[in-house]
Amino acid sequence: MAVGAAAPALSRPGTAPLLRAEGITRHFTVSGTRIDVLHDCTFEVGRGEVVAIVGQSGSGKSTLLNVLGLLDRPSSGTYDFDGVDTTRLREGARSRLRGEGIGFVFQQFHLLERRTALANVGVPLVLAGVPALRRRARARELLESVGLEHRLHSRPHQLSGGEQQRVALARALSRDPALVLADEPTGALDAASSTMIMDQLLEQARVRDAAVIVVTHDPKVAERADRVIQLVEGRTR
Amino acid sequence: MLRSLTAGIVLAFAGSRANVARTILSCAGIVVGVGSLILVVTGSDFGERFAIAYSETNAGRAATFEISVMEEVSDQEALEEDIRRAGAQEVSLFQTPSASVLLRSGGTVIDTADFRGVDASLGEIRRFTMAEGRWFTEADLESRVPVLVVNEDLANAMGDRERVQIGTDRWTDVRIVGVLESSGTDFTWQSAYLLRSPASEDLLFGPPPPGQADPYGDYMPSGGVTYLARIDPGDPAAQDPTGTMFHERLTSTAWRWGVRSSDSVWGYRIDGADVIEDAVTYLSWGLAGIAAITLTTGLLGVLNVGLVTVRERRRELATYRALGASRFTLFVVVVMESVVVSLVAGVIALLACWALVTAAAAVLESFVSLPTGVALAIPPSGVLVGLGSAAAVGLLAGIVPAMRALRSSVVAGLRE
Known part of the structure; x- marks a missing residue:
């Protein structure tokens, strides 16, 4: 779908959307001055759907992603995730929901520096209370699925950018989330690595029936989405 | 709650193993403090047993x-x-x-x-x-x-x-x-x-x-x-x-x-049992006071390193939060890392004291024939007090950095 296309609320016929954002606003107060970043953002994302969020720098893409990832609360509006109104949840429940339902892929990978690839992928499983043996087996399986079976014991600084992002992808998928949020996942990669990461992200999401929301500047990445949401000065179009 | 606690402990152990330099830096003060405490307990125990043996052998x-x-x-x-x-x-x-x-x-x-x-x-x-x-x-x-x-x-x-x-x-x-x-x-x-x-x-x-x-x-x-x-x-x-x-x-x-x-x-x-008891009590309080001062210095060292590293690790801690860690888990991670560091220091101090006491016992026994049951050795209470105080110091020194970690913004941490 072309960048800038309209953003209708799409869900599979007969199924409830995975997430529904309605009238989301977010403002910050800096030195007494109110800065409105998001205005009345309303949209839905269905299960298994791939959505790209595009927009200029400062248009509020990352802020929206933080709200969708339950890392930040909207100033007003409602955000339902998997049938739960997240704006009413306490912090502990939001953390639990985030851990169980949402996987993150960051532009700068955010791998733990002194841990191996295997250990990095295992972190969400530690948080889920998965026993050590099962955790290692699962992390190994995920790394194999992204083609890193030969890099299990490598630390981030021993990996290329593309490999680090594949580790981050494996980590994002470790708890089979219903939603993968990718913030400029190819922003720090060359063209070949970008293509490989997007191939793997979309393939792994398809296999798991996970929805993907990608924030990107890259038209090639946006083209691969089922739908594109454009943000202009904090408003969805 | 239990899952958060377990996850926090697992991640804290992994973090301490991964950040060896930080762990060693934090250890130094605690090693001296805990070592002093173990030696105080060992000295008091030996002195008390020797004095009691002397009193019971020569008086009753x-x-x-x-x-x-x-x-x-x-x-x-x-x-x-x-x-x-x-x-x-x-x-x-x-x-x-x-x-x-x-x-x-x-x-x-x-x-x-x-x-x-x-x-x-x-x-x-x-x-x-x-x-x-x-x-x-x-x-x-x-x-x-x-x-x-x-x-x-x-x-x-x-x-x-x-x-x-x-x-x-x-x-x-x-x-x-x-x-x-x-x-x-x-x-x-x-x-x-x-x-x-x-x-x-x-x-x-x-x-x-x-x-x-x-x-x-x-x-x-x-x-x-x-x-x-x-x-x-x-x-x-x-x-x-x-x-x-x-x-x-x-x-x-x-x-x-x-x-x-x-x-x-x-x-x-x-x-002399009552006199010995009084003397040992006063002596122990005095020596424990000195050990407490040393231990407090160690605590401040761990606290300082903890505060600095929490600031340096904002991105890492924010990543944990993004991956689903609750605030309580994060609190446990930071506090337990401090406890792990202190316990490692406690074990190092214990080993150093053991070597020192063993050498001192060998020298002492070459000059004096000690009565049965009055060997110079680290008593079980010394091990308990040493490791217990190390864990307590770690706990105390970890709380302030942990509170600071909780106050940090996840979003800001991920941007770093």
Whole structure:
């Protein structure tokens, strides 16, 4: 779908959307001055759907992603995730929901520096209370699925950018989330690595029936989405 | 909650292993503090055990009284009965013979040994460790010859231990049934305990031989006796430092054993258990205070490193939050890392102290023979106090950085 296309609320016929954002606003107060970043953002994302969020720098893409990832609360509006109104949840429940339902892929990978690839992928499983043996087996399986079976014991600084992002992808998928949020996942990669990461992200999401929301500047990445949401000065179009 | 706690602990251990440099940096202060504390506990424990062993060997177990009657006692049985009635659980004669006793074995004559006439019950009053043989038993009362237990110094000075005689003006065969271990607590030279029995009656209570004066006659009139008695340390009489209560109990019936003046009866506590306890308590508080100051310095070191690293690790901690860690898990991660670091420091301190104490024990034992059960070693309480204080310091030092970590914005952390 072309960048800038309209953003209708799409869900599979007969199924409830995975997430529904309605009238989301977010403002910050800096030195007494109110800065409105998001205005009345309303949209839905269905299960298994791939959505790209595009927009200029400062248009509020990352802020929206933080709200969708339950890392930040909207100033007003409602955000339902998997049938739960997240704006009413306490912090502990939001953390639990985030851990169980949402996987993150960051532009700068955010791998733990002194841990191996295997250990990095295992972190969400530690948080889920998965026993050590099962955790290692699962992390190994995920790394194999992204083609890193030969890099299990490598630390981030021993990996290329593309490999680090594949580790981050494996980590994002470790708890089979219903939603993968990718913030400029190819922003720090060359063209070949970008293509490989997007191939793997979309393939792994398809296999798991996970929805993907990608924030990107890259038209090639946006083209691969089922739908594109454009943000202009904090408003969805 | 439990899952958050477990996850926090697992991640904290992994973090400590991964950040070895940080762990070592944080350890230094705690190693010194915990090491000092372990050495304080070890020193106090050793000092207390040595002092108690010294007191129990040379005076008696808590609470031992020495009772001297400085005039002739007409009925020793009545006196002993009244000592028991005054609260004594064990009573033993502790009598110097009325004449200088010589000892002959083989061709050797020893005239410098210190003899004391005692009952078998002295074994219940004083702490004795046998190097050979045994202490007296009731069966020894039937012996036809006097029965002795000697110390190692005297045993070593004898030429032949099988054929031994003692005497004042004539020699009497004696039987040695045991040898007492000499140790650093034993400051007498050659000494022997002579069991009070029909066979030793003359040696202990008979008149000195013609021409020989009673060597102790200047302060113990003829017919006077000395006893050691052990009473319950919880008895109010045991708490009375002047011994007045016990003296009053005992002398109220002094007429039964032929003593008219209560001034002729002395009775006072001679063991040092209460004094030792007080001294060890004061010493421990003083030394623990010094250790606490050192430990506080270590705590501040860990706290400082913790605060710096939390600031440096904002992105890492925000990543944990993004991956689903609750605030409680994050709190546990930071606090447990501090606890892990402190425990590692505690274990290092323990190993260092163990090496130091083992070396010190080897040096000490080359100079002094320590009594049985008084080895210089880190006691279990030292291990517990050391590791427990290390964990407590880690816990305290981890709380402030953990609170700061919770206040950090996840979104800001992920942007770094």
